[in-house]
Amino acid sequence: MSIIDELKWRGLVADCTDAAELEKKIAAPITLYCGFDPTADSLHVGNLVPLLALRRFQLLGHFPIAVAGGATGSIGDPSGKTAERQLLTQEILDHNIASVKVQLAKLLDFETKQNPARLVDNASWTKGISFLDFLRDIGKHFSVNQMVAKESVRARMEDRDVGISYTEFSYMLLQAFDFMVLCRDANCELQIGGSDQWGNITAGIELTRKKLGKHVFGLTLPLITNTDGSKFGKTAAGAIWLDPKRTSVYKFYQFWINTDDRDVIRYLKYFTLPEIISREEIESLGKKHIENPEARSAHKKLAAAMTLLIHGSNAMLSCQIASEILFGGSVEKISEEDFSEIVGEVPTKEIEKLKLDGAGIPLVELLVHAGLSPSKGQARKDIEGGGVNINNVREVNVARAVTSSDLLFGKHILLRKGKKNYVVVTAK
RNA sequence: GGUAGGUUAUCCAAGUGGCUAAAGGGUGCAGACUGUAAAUCUGUCGGCUUACGCCUUCAAUGGUUCGAAUCCAUUACCUACCA
Incomplete structure (x- = not known):
């Protein structure tokens, strides 16, 4: 099965350029890339779709390149964003890239002999280029008229509240430049990304055609949405x-x-x-x-x-x-062995054993300590509402104190707020 | 630069001198039902307090008043029309 069929079956193709030609191209292994901007020091589940797509390509014999956006990340991508973004400091960026690299390495195979994945940082090829050189070599190929027409830019230009800075406006050029460089230096012929990347990807395709005379491709993945309308992840x-x-x-x-x-x-x-x-x-x-x-x-x-x-x-x-x-459903008669399985797995908090002696610690305080309630007032309401359980027994007495006699196996208390929020409090 | 209007809690939004911690809706949290669902119904939804109550909040600052989210002045930001 070709990678395209595989992606289509999974509902993972939002759009792609020149589908017929791409199908032909992809019959043999090709090199492709996807960029990840280091906006935080960890990836989240929303980043998984494009990342796993790279992996899917790799599994079918293609050569994936993950690009950490050291350069693009320092600018901020306006795509899909309603407001100008805060620029990250260089230290934060460096830290984020280092952290994200570790995570990327876990999801792609860098060891395999046939088609190992590669990880590069686009800062490595933008660093040495002067602003003037960039304007002359790259900027010349872009028409502002076209740039302004791109959805990501137009949305921000039409919103008089926020507008778009020249910095973010230029983002597209950097990403296009990436594609061109990767095509030139690594024979990369396909860029994938979220559907909000369409404009950036096509910009790269055009630049590559103009600079290198090469026909490269783009494929976008759908934006994941929950049926109830909330944001995925x-x-x-x-x-x-x-x-x-x-x-x-x-x-x-x-x-x-x-x-x-x-x-x-x-x-x-x-x-x-x-x-x-x-x-x-x-x-x-x-x-x-x-x-x-x-x-x-x-x-x-x-x-x-x-x-x-x-x-x-x-x-x-x-x-x-x-x-x-x-x-x-068997929590009431839980054994010590079973209980030890959930300690550390479920959020676990420690408390000094001393505090449980004598009169003990008020339940409301323990709820706050465990992070189940944001404040004592809220903790009180949670108890009154019938949402709090000690060792899976509902407790509706607001004045309840928790003492050492509540300890399971002499060291743990199982607190629950609502149906699903468990915290194990361990005395030590 | 001119004129008019706006800025309310997590979000939307009512409130135009005391009865306002502030209507209504959304989201959230909790309860019932269930499948660790969905839909529905119920409670709750600024902070502290066992509670009476106290404190902080209606863009910011200053003022009028016994009393202000509400009136006045200044500042900041936003919107519309005009230049």
Whole structure:
């Protein structure tokens, strides 16, 4: 199966240039690239789609290049943004690039002999170029009339509130320059990216044609949207990051488990790699999901596959066990062994044993300490509303104090707010 | 530069001297139902406080008043029309 068929089946092709010609080209291995701007020191689940697309190409024998946007990231891409962005300092950029590189390395294969992935920083080829040279060599090929017509720029020009700075306006030139350089130096013939990158990609295609006389291609991936209209990858608490320090593995797993029924099959196609879940399996999961949605087999498989991919098999197993214990219905008679499985998996907080002696610590304070309630007032409301459980027993007494007699196995307290928010408090 | 209008809590938005921590809606949080769903219904939704209550908030600063989100002045930003 060609990579294009594969992507189409997964619903991952939003648009592409010269489809017929590209199909022909892609019959043999080609080199392609996708850029990632280091706007934070971790990638998040939203970045996975283009990144995994690179991986998909690689699995079918193509040569992927991941471009860390040291140069472009210092400018800020106006595409899809409604407001001018704050420029990042050089130190932050350096830090972000270093962190993101580590994550990229985990998702692409840099070791394979046949078609190893490459990672480059576009700062490496923009550094030595003077502003004047850039204007003469590159700027000359761009028509402002065309640039202004591009969606990303026009949207900002029409919005009188925000406008667009000259800096962000120029972003397109840098990205186009990247494509041209990669084509020239690495024979890169295809750029992929999110559908908001269309304008930048086509700019690169034109520049490459004008400068090198080469016909290169672009392919965009769809913007992932939740059926309920909310933004994919964002929860009330913020984005879901790949870095376990920002989003714990357990939360990451839970994020996928909580996928809306209507989205789950689509997301299996978008996010899983054939090496983890085969096409047949996705199709059979789709059937199961329709026949028997309450089993949530598709959700479980999606969460397992994603956790395995990003955090590895040990972390995945721990999450599965912890989730099984907490949501399996047998928490009341939990054994010490089982409990030790969820400690550290579920958010865990420590408390000094001394505080639990005698009168103990007020429950409201413990809720705040555990991070389950933002303030004591809110904690009180949570208790009154019937949303707080100590060791899975509902507690509605606001004045309740937690003492050492509440400890399970002499050291843990299992706090829960609402249905899904667990925190283990460990005395020490 | 001129004229007119605007800036309210997490978001949208009402409020034009005391009854206003401030209507309504969204989002969020929690409860019931359920499948760790969806839909629906209920409660809650500035901070502190067991509570009476106290404190901070209606762009910023200063003023009028017993009392201001509401009136006045200045400043900043935004919008529309004109130049």
